[in-house]
Amino acid sequence: DPPVEKYEYQAEVSRLMDLIVNSLYSNKEVFLRELISNASDALDKLRFLSVTEQGLLKDAVDLDIRIQTDKDNGIVTITDSGIGMTRQELIDCLGTIAQSGTAKFLKSLKESKDAGADSNLIGQFGVGFYSAFLVSDRVVVSTKSPKSDKQYVWEGEANSSAYTIREETDPQNLIPRGTRLTLYLKRDDKGFAHPERIEKLVKNYSQFVSFPIYTWQEKGFTKEVEVDEDPADSTKDEQDDQTEKKKKTKKVVEKYWDWELSNETQPIWLRPPKEVTTEEYNEFYKKTFNEYLEPLASSHFTTEGEVEFRSILYVPSVAPMGKNEIANSKTKNIRLYVKRVFISDDFDGELFPRYLSFVKGVVDSNDLPLNVSREILQESRIVRIMRKRLVRKAFDMILGISMSENRDDYEKFWENFGKHLKLGCIEDRENHKRLGPLLRFFSSQSEHEMISLDEYVENMKPDQKDIYYIASDSVTSAKNTPFLEILLQKDLEVLFLVDPIDEVAIQSLKSYKEKNFVDISKEDLDIGDKNEEKEKEMKQEFGQTCDWIKRRLGDKVASVQISNRLSTSPCVLVSGRFGWSANMERLMKAQTV
């Protein structure tokens, strides 16, 4: 027999295993979802490679997942014909984990501890495989990669800090390609080995997996068999021998076992939007992106003509965990398919600009080549057109939320993704018209509820030409700035820009509906009430005082001028027309420290 090699788990894996085995009790059934999702990933990888590597599939052309149960012995076997693992991959994938993944998982478990640690979170951190130990004492992974001519067996036990790897020698277990997981269930979890239970879980958790999932089910068909007359009637009857037996037939059920297709493999995006319910869209979202909250909005569309593709896009209801700053553009939020074949979810701004990288969804194109590479994506005219359409649809979807009767929806959106849209104002000039109506700010007349620019414009005075704003670090300090005095007196509304990025965003936008944004802290603010006579008088009267103050302050100020913009404060420091505002100055300082 070939040798059995023993390996220690990486420390993080040990900790994780310990936690899974000993602390997670709720929602154990998610193990099946995680293992099926790994099988599906493995099939995706194989199908993708087989497009360019002729002959990879050899004779084993079926791409599917098969689950068999042995309820008497409490065993579940999950077999996929996917990419499999080499010996080294077994060590890399099932003995070590990306540290960040575990750390984050452990942290979130700690945070949710009070609410009862939930196994449901497991898949979000790249540690789904270990969920097998939620229900198993022992897990055996027998796997064959097309890159290797040998099949290997990984074996691990709950409550052990080591696993083993050996070559598969049992001819009964040899598979042409792929992976077979055998779970030896814990005593209390043997119920998962009931075929009906497994089928129910498949239907519930994996209905959107795009490969067929078969479960091994007991079936029956009825047939008619000839029987003698009911023996109960004839036992005492001794004339049997003389009288001719009456032939009777009876229906009996013949039992046998066979594979049964247990999921729907038609991708949801190929169905006509009218026939898909909101619940189905939400389920698809949650299952595809491992989310547990419903999305805020979704949009399902087909584009035809120059470029043809189908897509379902979603706006999540929260920004990714612990991330309130703008995520980088590399997310796994968009899954690209070409003619239903999953190509990649690894994009860097090709399909959505950075500021819209929070949008999630699937895109299925008929026009791209199956062996599309990153380079092709970046240079493709088709992709450029797709991107334009996708961005437009994303905006429509966000606008839809903003027009929802439930004002909370957009408040929630803004809280999570407002920063992204403001970044959009800075980075995407072409879409200023779409971004403007989506912005929200506090104002001198609405300190607690944010208003839209449309609401501001509606509230403008008949002779008001500009949109006024003041940038500050909080509503309270904006409210107390002396710049505001004269505007308040004249009942002019002023936007309070209290988020550091606001001011740059507004300056990039320059105007909204042909009304310029005007910073009320800059010199020569014109609020349309110039009284030239009076100004001249004042200048004459106080000219010398101003000169004197300027001489005393020297280089500390650029100039000292008479102002008509104060009502109760004696003086105010303003920025030059072309200089930085005080707020910008503060920001720049903060950045250089």
Ligand code: ADP
């Ligand atoms: P994730 O799926 O998020 O990468 P998992 O813990 O679920 O994390 O799986 C770890 C890795 O193990 C996978 O990335 C994959 O490389 C490998 N793996 C797991 N199951 C299979 C399988 N059925 N076929 C091939 N590789 C697998």
Ligand code: MG
């Ligand atoms: Mg996984």
